Amino acid sequence: MLLVLALSGALAGAPGCASAPVQEMSDARQMLQAAERAGAPRHAPRPYARARRLLEEAERALEIGRYAEARRLAREAAATAAEARARAEARGGP
DSSP states (O other), X not given: OHHHHHHHHHHHTSGGGOOOOHHHHHHHHHHHHHHHHTTHHHHSHHHHHHHHHHHHXXXXXXXXXXXXXXXXXXXXXXXXXXXXXXHHHHTTOO
């Protein structure tokens, strides 16, 4: 019985049992929208396009249950979108 409990505890922390990165996905979407409002598609097209691609990859990973990968990609998308927003604002975006 003790072995069963020990194994159950070990499996609870296994990568396949991770929860969906709901907050990270939401944060990335919001940051991408903020970058768009700041004029990033025009004033910072490269980081903006990269952030969009990363978010799309995160969405695909989420769809197939690869939560750790989706979380990592969503965080990277949010950071890249923040960079795009900052560049757009520095270059006179809306």
